[in-house]
Each structure stands twice: as C-alpha cells, then as structure tokens.
Amino acid sequence: MSASARSRLHVPRTPARPGEAPDFSYLTISPAGAVPRPDTNAPLNETERLASEIVRVLDENHRAVGPWDPHLDPADLQLGLRYMVLTRLYDDRMLRAQRQGRITFYMKSTGEEAVSVAQCMALRPGDMLFPSYRNQAAYIVRGCSLVDLMCQLLSNSRDMCKGRQLPVMYHSRKANLFSISGNLATQFPQAVGWAMAAAYKNEDDIAATWLGDGSTAEADFHYALLFAQVYRAPVILNVVNNQWAISTFQAFASGEVRPFAARGPGYGIPGIRVDGNDFLAVYAVTQWAAERARKGVGPTLIEHVTYRASAHSTSDDPSRYRPKDEYERWPLGDPVERLKSHLMAIGEWSEEQHARLVKECEEQVTAAWREAVQYGTLTEGPRLDPATMFEDVFKELTPNLERQRRELAEELKQK
Amino acid sequence: MSQMNMIQALNSALDVMMARDPNVVLMGEDVGYFGGVFRVTDGLQRKYGEHRVLDSPISEGGIVATAIGMSLNGLRPVAEIQFADYIYPAYDQIVSELARIRYRSGGDFHAPVTIRTPCGGGIRGGQTHSQSPEAVFAHVCGIKVVMPSNPYDAKGLLISAIEDDDPVIFFEPKRLYNGPFDGDPNKPATPWSSHPKGEVPEGYYRVPISSAEIVRPGTQLTIVTYGTMVHVCTAAAQALGVDAEIIDVRTIVPLDAETICESVRKTGRCVIAHEATRFAGFGAELSATIQEECFWHLEAPILRVTGWDTPYPHAFEWEYFPGQARVAAAIKATLEAS
Numbered sequence: 083m084s085a086s087a088r089s090r091l092h093v094p095r096t097p098a099r100p101g102e103a104p105d106f107s108y109l110t111i112s113p114a115g116a117v118p119r120p121d122t123n124a125p126l127n128e129t130e131r132l133a134s135e136i137v138r139v140l141d142e143n144h145r146a147v148g149p150w151d152p153h154l155d156p157a158d159l160q161l162g163l164r165y166m167v168l169t170r171l172y173d174d175r176m177l178r179a180q181r182q183g184r185i186t187f188y189m190k191s192t193g194e195e196a197v198s199v200a201q202c203m204a205l206r207p208g209d210m211l212f213p214s215y216r217n218q219a220a221y222i223v224r225g226c227s228l229v230d231l232m233c234q235l236l237s238n239s240r241d242m243c244k245g246r247q248l249p250v251m252y253h254s255r256k257a258n259l260f261s262i263s264g265n266l267a268t269q270f271p272q273a274v275g276w277a278m279a280a281a282y283k284n285e286d287d288i289a290a291t292w293l294g295d296g297s298t299a300e301a302d303f304h305y306a307l308l309f310a311q312v313y314r315a316p317v318i319l320n321v322v323n324n325q326w327a328i329s330t331f332q333a334f335a336s337g338e339v340r341p342f343a344a345r346g347p348g349y350g351i352p353g354i355r356v357d358g359n360d361f362l363a364v365y366a367v368t369q370w371a372a373e374r375a376r377k378g379v380g381p382t383l384i385e386h387v388t389y390r391a392s393a394h395s396t397s398d399d400p401s402r403y404r405p406k407d408e409y410e411r412w413p414l415g416d417p418v419e420r421l422k423s424h425l426m427a428i429g430e431w432s433e434e435q436h437a438r439l440v441k442e443c444e445e446q447v448t449a450a451w452r453e454a455v456q457y458g459t460l461t462e463g464p465r466l467d468p469a470t471m472f473e474d475v476f477k478e479l480t481p482n483l484e485r486q487r488r489e490l491a492e493e494l495k496q497k
Numbered sequence: 498m499s500q501m502n503m504i505q506a507l508n509s510a511l512d513v514m515m516a517r518d519p520n521v522v523l524m525g526e527d528v529g530y531f532g533g534v535f536r537v538t539d540g541l542q543r544k545y546g547e548h549r550v551l552d553s554p555i556s557e558g559g560i561v562a563t564a565i566g567m568s569l570n571g572l573r574p575v576a577e578i579q580f581a582d583y584i585y586p587a588y589d590q591i592v593s594e595l596a597r598i599r600y601r602s603g604g605d606f607h608a609p610v611t612i613r614t615p616c617g618g619g620i621r622g623g624q625t626h627s628q629s630p631e632a633v634f635a636h637v638c639g640i641k642v643v644m645p646s647n648p649y650d651a652k653g654l655l656i657s658a659i660e661d662d663d664p665v666i667f668f669e670p671k672r673l674y675n676g677p678f679d680g681d682p683n684k685p686a687t688p689w690s691s692h693p694k695g696e697v698p699e700g701y702y703r704v705p706i707s708s709a710e711i712v713r714p715g716t717q718l719t720i721v722t723y724g725t726m727v728h729v730c731t732a733a734a735q736a737l738g739v740d741a742e743i744i745d746v747r748t749i750v751p752l753d754a755e756t757i758c759e760s761v762r763k764t765g766r767c768v769i770a771h772e773a774t775r776f777a778g779f780g781a782e783l784s785a786t787i788q789e790e791c792f793w794h795l796e797a798p799i800l801r802v803t804g805w806d807t808p809y810p811h812a813f814e815w816e817y818f819p820g821q822a823r824v825a826a827a828i829k830a831t832l833e834a835s
Contacts, residue, residue, distance in 0.1 A: 093548055186621040
C-alpha cells in the first residue's frame with residue numbers, strides 16, 4: 083500500500099518469520115566469566131555493566147569460570163538437574179494429556195527450566211514467590227507433589243483451586259507460592275508490597291516475582307520498579323525474556339534498543355542480564371540479589387535471556403509466526419543439556435546415571451498421573467459439588483449467593 | 498452475498514473500512530503478522546502494511562490511550578483487546594478519558610475510537626477468559642456499547658461503529674465466532690452456513706447502532722436478550738412450544754427501548770436473559786425501564802435469567818452458563834404467573 087510506504091512511523095523489525103533463516107544477530111553474548119561481580123553493597127554506577135552484558139558462568143568446555151561461579155556442591159547440581167528433567171517430562175506428559183482431551187489447556191516451560199529451578203534453589207523456603215504461568219518448576223523445587231499439580235490441571239475433586247481456575251494457575255499457601263492470576267504482570271507490584279511488609283515487620287524473608295518480556299509493557303511492571311526503589315523493598319524482580327510474546331517479538335515490548343535489565347538503572351535499581359539457560363549463572367545472580375535484599379540494600383531487576391522452545395500454550399501454533407528451527411539455532415543452548423555436560427565435565431555424572439534419572443522421573447510422572455486421574459477429570463470420575471462454586475466469593479455466603487445456590491440445586495435436580 | 502462465520506464477517510468489515518478510509522488503522526496484541534488469536538484481523542497486515550495494522554505491546558492501557566491520541570489527530574483507530582477479561586488496565590483511559598473527551602471540551606474534541614473485544618464463556622476459558630463486562634461500560638456515560646449475535650449484524654454494526662464519531666466498545670461473543678450456539682455443549686457444533694444470518698454481503702453496508710431487532714415475532718411473552726443468549730433463548734422457547742417474541746438488543750448503549758417496550762405492551766410478559774452476572778447487570782436496567790414504561794400492561798413479574806454472581810468457574814462452566822433449562826424455567830414461571 084502506498085499509504086504504508088510513505089509512513090514514517092517506526093515499526094520494530096522481527097528478525098525472522100516462517101520460511102526465513104533464524105537470525106539472532108541482535109543478541110551480543112558476553113564470554114563466560116567476562117562480567118565482573120560487584121559487591122552486593124556496591125553503588126548503582128558500579129553495577130551498570132551488569133544491565134548491558136550477559137552474566138555467564140559455563141564456558142564452551144562446560145567448565146564453570148569467572149567471578150560469578152557459585153561453587154555449588156555436585157550434589158546440589160545433580161539435584162538441580164533432577165528438578166529440570168522432572169519438569170521437562172512433566173510438561174511433555176501434560177501436553178500429551180491435553181492432546182488426549184484429558185485437560186483443557188496447558189503451557190509448557192521447555193527451554194526455560196533453569197530460571198525457576200536455579201532461582202528457587204538459591205532462595206530460602208520462607209521467601210515468598212509470586213510466579214507467572216510458566217514457573218511450574220518452582221512448585222516442584224518447593225516440594226509440591228506432582229499429584230497435587232495434576233489435580234489442579236484436571237479441575238477435579240482434589241483441585242487446590244476447587245475447579246475455578248484454568249489449568250496451570252496453581253498456588254501453594256504452604257510452600258509460599260502465591261496464586262497465579264491469568265492476567266499479566268499483576269503479581270509484580272504485589273510482590274513488592276509483600277516485601278515492603280516484610281521490611282516493615284523487620285523480618286528477613288524476601289519476595290521474588292516473575293513475568294515475561296511482553297508483560298513488561300503493562301503498567302504494573304513500572305509500578306513495581308517505582309515502589310521497589312522508593313521503599314528499597316527486599317524483592318527480586320525477574321523478567322524472563324524468552325524472545326516471544328505469543329506471536330510478538332520482544333522488540334515490541336521495547337527490547338530493541340536497550341535490554342530489559344536496563345529498565346532497572348533508570349529507576350535507580352541494579353539490573354542484571356543473565357544467561358537464563360546457564361544454571362550456575364542464574365543461581366549466582368539470584369544469590370547476589372537475595373543478599374542485597376536481605377541486607378536491606380534494596381531490590382534487583384534480573385533479565386533472564388532464554389528462549390520459549392514450545393508454543394505459548396496449547397491454543398497456539400508458533401509455526402505460523404516464527405521459523406520452525408529457531409530453537410535449534412538458539413545460541414544459548416538448552417539448560418538441561420548444559421548442566422548435564424558440566425556435571426560430566428567435572429566427573430560427577432555419566433550417561434548411565436542420566437538415563438537412570440530420566441527413567442526415574444518418567445516413572446514418577448506416570449505414577450502421579452495414574453493417581454491424579456483417580457480423583458476425577460472434567461468428564462469422568464469424582465467431581466466437586468457444583469454448589470461449591472458459590473463459596474469463597476466472600477468469606478461467608480451472602481443471602482444473594484445462598485439464594486442462587488438453591489436455584490442451581492433446583493435446576494440440576496430437574497435435569 | 499457470501500457465507501461467512503462471525504470471524505470472516507468482522508474481518509470483512511475491517512477490510513471494507515480500511516479500503517474506504519485511509520484513516521482507519523488497527524492495533525492490538527498479535528493482530529498484525531499473526532492476524533489475531535481468533536484470526537479476526539487475518540491477512541489485513543499483508544494487505545495494508547505493518548504501519549497500518551500495528552502489533553502492540555501487551556499494554557491494554559497503552560493501546561487505548563494511544564488510540565485516543567491517534568483519534569485526536571484525525572485517525573480512526575480500531576483497537577483490539579485480546580479478551581474482554583483483559584480490558585481493565587485500560588479502564589481509566591476508557592472511563593475518565595475516552596467517554597468524556599467530547600463532554601469536557603464542550604464538543605471541541607472528540608475521540609472516534611472503536612474497541613473490539615471477545616467476550617463470554619463456553620470455551621472452557623475459566624475466570625480470565627470468559628467474562629461479559631458490558632454492564633460495567635454501560636454504566637459509563639459517553640461510550641456506545643454494542644454486542645452482535647450473528648455475522649450479518651456483526652459486520653454491519655462494526656462498520657457503523659468505525660464510522661461513528663463517538664467511541665464504541667464492540668463486544669464479540671466468542672462462542673458465536675464459528676457458529677450459532679444454543680447452549681448445549683454436548684451437541685455437535687452448528688456452522689453459520691446453516692443460519693440465514695450467515696449470509697453476508699461482501700461490500701459496505703451498515704446496521705444502525707441504536708436499533709434492536711425482533712428476531713422472532715410472538716404473542717405469549719417477550720424475551721429480551723443479546724449475544725450468545727439470543728440463540729439459547731430461541732432454542733428454549735422452541736423446545737417448550739411457546740410463542741415467544743424474541744428481541745435481540747444488539748446495542749446496549751444507546752438502548753432501543755421503544756422496540757422492547759412496544760413488544761412487552763403487546764405480550765404483557767417478559768423474560769430478560771444475559772450471560773453476565775445478575776447483580777447490577779444490564780438486565781436490571783432493562784427490567785427497570787420496562788417496568789417504568791409498561792407497568793400497566795404487565796401480567797407477571799419480569800424475570801431475569803443470568804450467570805450467577807460468582808467469577809466464571811472453569812470446572813462448572815455449564816452449571817454457571819444460563820443454558821436452556823434456566824431459560825425454560827423462567828419462561829414457564831412467567832407464563833404461569835397470573
């Protein structure tokens with residue numbers, strides 16, 4: 083159209099669409115070990131490099147190098163690997179369950195497992211987490227049973243949400259994991275408020291929260307940075323930059339000129355850009371941010387550079403908007419493979435051990451699924467009483483809701 | 498004429514208006530390259546360019562606010578909010594700004610923005626992909642509120658909305674996108690090709706904003722409804738063998754009270770049906786208006802059939818949804834009242 087050819091309006095470029103070769107030339111990757119690690123008390127101007135380069139620990143030979151190496155015990159690394167493998171297999175099995183019509187909807191976290199696993203391992207159990215919808219590994223690390231998670235997906239008689247939420251909108255009061263909204267970015271400033279309360283009460287628990295690159299466009303993201311800085315809230319604010327917001331490339335959330343981490347210094351908050359597929363680097367920057375928060379220095383914004391290997395959700399078909407082989411060309415690799423290779427490089431893992439781990443996790447997922455469906459699915463088996471839908475609108479049923487509950491019972495009796 | 502489902506009819510309305518008026522621009526999340534998560538804008542970026550069909554940041558407040566600004570500078574933006582459930586970050590811009598710019602500037606400025614948004618349940622969307630918030634916007638003075646129930650009206654009303662010099666919120670009942678839905682989820686889906694309103698002219702035409710439609714003339718009672726519930730009520734009345742006059746409100750603001758009241762004066766009995774929650778829902782406004790205008794003609798209390806006053810629960814979608822059984826019970830109660 084001539085009208086558009088004449089237009090001076092800038093529209094961000096999407097590097098590659100279906101049929102084109104993947105192009106990650108927009109991403110400048112710092113060598114492992116190259117980015118200095120400032121003291122956690124350091125003033126803002128000494129942290130500014132962190133917002134533009136990428137903190138990485140694992141080098142091409144799968145060795146941990148540089149000042150950010152968290153020097154983790156091999157047993158912890160093996161545990162991290164187990165959580166990541168379990169999450170991936172859980173995701174695969176639940177996708178299959180959705181395709182079989184057993185659950186209505188699902189969202190995988192494939193390719194992003196290191197973010198939730200390493201971060202939750204670096205935090206304390208008392209720290210409060212405000213996750214987004216792609217942090218399923220957080221529930222696994224925090225010890226929630228797979229059966230409980232699956233019952234939520236099935237909206238069955240043991241569903242923690244009592245059948246009210248879409249699949250994947252888990253929560254766990256016991257494990258300090260807040261309820262997932264479904265609306266984007268709302269949890270970000272709520273986490274800040276939780277952290278403000280912790281500071282107010284002189285408690286040393288901190289809060290952590292996550293959202294995607296696309297969601298940083300919501301005003302809530304900016305509220306969070308503002309309040310976190312004004313009150314020096316003990317909070318870790320995480321942007322999981324997985325490059326795609328459904329069909330929309332991250333440049334449309336304004337990652338085109340400066341990285342998302344750079345939003346931090348603009349508000350007076352250190353921003354760290356980290357290789358989100360490097361388990362050790364994610365662990366190390368989280369430790370750094372947690373120490374700042376716990377010491378009362380203030381909040382930290384972390385941008386995890388990663389890639390959404392799967393579809394946005396089961397309602398999405400990414401082959402319509404990005405090259406099919408994009409993930410294979412993703413320059414930061416796969417988080418599971420990288421941690422596995424590291425463990426092997428330091429002589430703490432073998433292919434045999436890995437095969438055994440995969441088998442164990444598969445069996446764990448299968449057994450959990452077998453148990454979960456016994457508590458019902460949307461179409462078969464035990465089901466919550468529909469009358470429960472009127473509960474929890476308020477603490478107590480209002481007369482209005484009580485009347486409607488009776489009306490529904492009448493309606494169901496006549497069916 | 499051609500056969501269109503509601504998605505195609507809406508797409509055709511946008512295409513027709515973009516071809517007629519270079520000031521019409523589209524914006525919204527995933528509306529450009531991808532063509533929208535429900536495919537309503539499919540092919541339009543290819544045809545009209547990426548400067549004219551804008552993929553927006555995920556920022557509903559930002560989308561509506563910049564649409565207002567664009568409209569103040571001569572454009573006619575059609576903004577898509579991906580789900581009506583996501584419209585609330587834009588609420589301040591809609592309520593305090595969009596709705597009042599003409600009023601507060603003494604008529605010197607106006608903002609001809611159209612906001613399209615899919616609404617309603619029936620697709621297992623749970624509490625964040627199923628809401629019908631039309632009453633929330635009907636209560637705001639200065640925005641028109643539209644909800645079509647079929648492809649023909651959808652296209653004609655969307656063209657009217659885009660041409661309207663006042664702002665319009667255009668609710669699209671997503672369960673109707675691919676076919677009329679009578680409230681029974683276990684029946685095989687019916688396509689729009691089986692329905693007379695699936696016949697849609699390819700070119701330009703308008704369905705006026707502010708006119709209700711008598712979908713089916715009748716004598717025993719009047720059913721006032723809109724959106725998905727038009728089809729549910731029609732099926733329920735038919736199953737009961739009741740000679741109901743069914744009115745599709747189509748335009749919530751401004752309301753065609755005359756068509757509605759004339760019908761109720763004739764039948765003397767009235768059931769109001771919508772999918773949204775009952776308390777302070779738009780049915781309350783309809784009921785009050787009918788009572789004021791038709792009191793001496795009424796032979797029975799006006800009854801409302803609605804969703805319950807709870808969020809939309811994922812597992813109990815069909816217990817929540819006001820299906821044929823709930824409509825039938827109200828029809829019977831209205832007819833039996835003496």
